[in-house]
Amino acid sequence: MKFQATPLPGVLEVLAEPAVDMRGRFLRSWCEAEFAAAGIDFRPVQASISENRARHTLRGMHWQAAPAAERKLVRCLRGAAFDVVIDLRPASPTYRRWYGITLSAAEHNAVFIPQGCAHGFLTLGEACWLEYLIDAPHAPEAARGLRWDDPGISIAWPAAPAVISARDAAWPDHG
Structure with a gap:
């Protein structure tokens, strides 16, 4: 494995x-x-798979609040997705900045996401599967999110979402 730094501290591409x-x-x-x-x-305690049927399915932007904050390793097992991380750590020099990376089954790359960062993705084709290795048990009461199109963050998505859940569409702007 190779670990490559990204513009966001602690967010790494894993090759x-x-x-x-x-x-x-x-x-x-x-x-x-x-x-x-x-x-x-990083010691995962949970593995999850997100199966997405349609091209341009958007999931995000999600994180878990303390004390259930989590770190994740996200990899695309089938297809490809534009994966986005937003730094929401107030003390970070890159606070409120985002980083996007294409994860693909063909490249076998992954992204490591530290606590305090929001995560989401947009599928780039049909039948896209992403695997999450997570170091904390899921705590529904700690689930948080922000809008995928928050104008204060201004993510440059490669396409508009064709499929998005009502919950993800209703998250508030980060402020």
Whole structure:
């Protein structure tokens, strides 16, 4: 695994290094020792899959409030998605800035998201699956969100959403 810094502190692109032969590919998607060697103490307690049927399905922008704050490793298992992280840590030098990355099954890349950041994505094709490894149990009462099109954040999405839940469409602006 390779860990590449992004413009947001603590948000990392994680690149797999697949072994390839005549049978196909084999890759490590998470390894506690490799994360620790990179200075990241990350121990997932939950794995979830987001299955999205339609192109331009938007999910986000979500986070969990303290004391249920969580860190996530998000990877695209099928298809591709434009994945976005917003830094909502008030003490951060990149507070209220966003970072977008294309995650794809073909590239085997992932994004590591620290606590205090909102997350969402827009699928770039049909039948897009994303896997989340999360280091805290889900706490519905701690769920928070902000609008995907918050004018104070101004995310440059590659397309308008064709599918979005009523809940995600109704999140307030961050202020």
